Amino acid sequence: MIELKAEQPEDRWEVEALYDLCFAPGREALSSYRLREAVPPVNGLSQVARDEGGILAGAIRFWPVRIGDAAWPALLLGPVAVHPTHQGEGLGGALIRDSLAKAAERGWSRVLLVGDAPYYVRFGFTPLCGVDMPxxxxxxxxxxxxxxxxxxxxxxxxxxxxxxxxxPG
Structure with a gap:
């Protein structure tokens, strides 16, 4: 049994260790990390998944961003990661679906990410035209x-x- 719950400040280092395990070295050099610097993740949307033993199985984070001269607000999804021992169980999808539902309940209107379209299309994501990441x-x-x-x-x-x-916006 996996439990999804809001990420707490005490989860931070464990989540960072999971991201280090799941992503290539140098992940923090990506442009999306520049958008996250000195900006806290959105409270209540960033989540952790723990197994019955309390071991971290997955995590997802959301960050507020703005787009263009009009400063349209949006959520930047990512990173999302699942521990290798839990991959293939649908946990990543559960984290995405649950947190997107919470974002909608809290009044957010749009979400963006940088990722593989064949994976994210199942959640309703489509390519964005005219929106430029650094x-x-x-x-x-x-x-x-x-x-x-x-x-x-x-x-x-x-x-x-x-x-x-x-x-939200």
Whole structure:
């Protein structure tokens, strides 16, 4: 039995160790990490998954960002990781679906990520046109999801670091 719950401050180092295990060295050099610097993850959306022994099995984080001159608010999903001993069990999908539902309940209207379209399309993500992640990012990997219909319509511009309170939009 796996339990999903909100990430707590005391989970931070264990989650970072999981990300180190699951991702290539140098992951923090990616452009999405520049958007996360000095910005806390969104409370209640970043989650951990623990097995019956309390061992960390997976984690997902969300960060607020803004897009373009109009400063449209959005959530940046990632990273999401599942410990190798739990991969293939659907845990990553459970983390994504559960946290996206919570984001919608809290009034967020749009989510973006940098990832593999064949994996994320099953959750409703599609390629975003006109939304540019800081380089170096392959534009074909910039994907978006509407939590509110048409919330990506007319949203254009560079993805920028968040400033201000974590107000959904």
């Amino acid at each position: 380089p170096p990012t392959n534009p074909d990997r910039v994907l978006g999801l509407e939590l509110v219909p048409e919330s990506w319509a007319n949203v254009r511009g560079q993805v920028l670091r968040w400033s201000g309170s974590q107000t």
